[in-house]
Amino acid sequence: MMHSLLLTKPDGRHLTLYSRQPIDPTLAAPSPFAEPLNASAHLRWHPLRGEWVTYAAYRQGRTFLPPPEYNPLAVTTDPAHPTEVPAGAWDVAVFDNRFPSLAQALPGAAPPPALIVPTAPADGHCEVVVFTQDPQGSLGGLPLDHLDLLLQVWGERTQSVGARPGIDYVLPFENRGAEVGVTLHHPHGQIYAYPLVPPVPARMQAVAAEHLRAQGRGVLEAMIENERRDGKRMIYEGPHAVAFVPVCARYPYEVWIAPILPVEGFAQLGDAERADLARALKTVLLKYDGLWDRPLPYLMAWYQAPTDGQPHPESHLHAQLYPPFRTRDRLKYLAGTEIGAGFFAMDALPEEKALELQQVRVSLS
């Protein structure tokens, strides 16, 4: 059971609180910012790559001087220093990003600039997802029913944001750790809602649709069956969900997490599937942190069906996780061949890295 409460911040942004318990309806939404959001972003066409790029040049300074340990994702305890979320009983909070890369233009906003390439409004939406009230926690450290709630939240956000006109793709992701650029350690993720299907999901959808047409079944569904039969790279195998280092991993500790049978997104998961997916997620994250007994940085992206109004039987909800480390002490940098050519080079075999993760013992209690 998921309860939610939709609130509006003083600067006009929305905040939704989610909980396994009913939420006090008198809670109010704080904001570190007083003046209304004045988001200004536009898209420019990249003629050589054939893709859009978004530009959001925010210049407004912050309206307050935060104390040294100020954490905007912690609950507000000092009204003189409001944060993004209120004190009170809730489990997960989602609010509009104050500095969005994509944002619906406000009435009266300037049109996108006229340039030597096509431009367009950056008509999307960016949200921040606060995973827990505990600033010292981690996603993997949350109880299973809290993770289950988060999977429901991602589903609810995907459905409500994806239903807005012009939103074609919704991507929940987490960047975790200083090595991937995160300076705020309070456990949180983001949701980007795009006015187009972005290049990576677009490519994966096209490849999956062709596989479905030619083979009569989903490409990830077939791959999961093969990974389970092979067994060498499995990290978690439950009744409804799996996690594994894919045979074609592009990062040394890359892991995919998915329900065994295809569903288009979080909202289409049954209760038993979602509970098992939460177990798979928690297992992977605990193994990551257990690998070297320290929080392992990673990028985690959850792929669902586009919200472009088309049927997408080729879709199969799954996460791809990319830790940026090659070994305990060495980062994997994306360089010439990866970034310049889009061609990934690995100096470790997925089978070896899977073995390392398999040997990390975790407890899901």
Place this chain on the structure above:
Amino acid sequence: MMHSLLLTKPDGRHLTLYSRQPIDPTLAAPSPFAEPLNASAHLRWHPLRGEWVTYAAYRQGRTFLPPPEYNPLAVTTDPAHPTEVPAGAWDVAVFDNRFPSLAQALPGAAPPPALIVPTAPADGHCEVVVFTQDPQGSLGGLPLDHLDLLLQVWGERTQSVGARPGIDYVLPFENRGAEVGVTLHHPHGQIYAYPLVPPVPARMQAVAAEHLRAQGRGVLEAMIENERRDGKRMIYEGPHAVAFVPVCARYPYEVWIAPILPVEGFAQLGDAERADLARALKTVLLKYDGLWDRPLPYLMAWYQAPTDGQPHPESHLHAQLYPPFRTRDRLKYLAGTEIGAGFFAMDALPEEKALELQQVRVSLS
């Protein structure tokens, strides 16, 4: 005029020395390694992305204990500690990478493993390009005629490596600076020769071919004309070559360098074009280092026509340079939206970053 000398190292790898002057034919090629190269790499098919990934798990330890300041790219001065290049009069050296991500299988080598996805030999080639004998130098600090020679070397390598059976694409690139993962500061680049056209060039070729078909001219040629007319983002404008922050930059200080008129690759440049391209390159690199009076890290990739035996009238030789910094103190990390979605988000406008680079004064003397 370019002179060259092809040598074979004790471990069987090739070394070619290039110079503006004749080269002493008695020079011999050193190697830090005694035993023959035993490269072992294979490709695996990534079924979700529809692309190949290469795996090269080298386990052989190094055969010597280098002194603390050992630089394998410096000329050999102590025969007890051979490096990769000999002392003598030469300007640029190119040798086979000892730890290649792609390498032609040796006779008798094991076939690629049988896995749950298609596999193939990683039948490519990886070279290291030593830009100068000066370990303290930088590419931008080299004299113009030395840069001109390097452009010829890249052309010669592209032609000779690209002519090998099965090599479909040759990419010269430079990763520079610790922030992009480089620990060896001796100025050098790499050349990857692929047994396929990798995803990024493949996409750019397809987009360019369609533009040429529909518009009757090249996409980059048209863009250069528009950038020159607009003028706001130009960094260098010579009689035959230009450099500019593209209107659709995906990195704050991204710069493209190109001959004004399309040529398929370095080898097709006329002398005057090549000389001007060297001026453009030097200008950009000096501006980069002048920006904050310190060496600016960057990734530089040079795109040419595929060497797949097909005509490529859509090709237009050019470099794309991506420094990983947003500001003097802040790195641009690729995270959720860039890596997970392939959708780039910029918080700076290309026009502003171009202005910063325009204001850096450089001398090409």
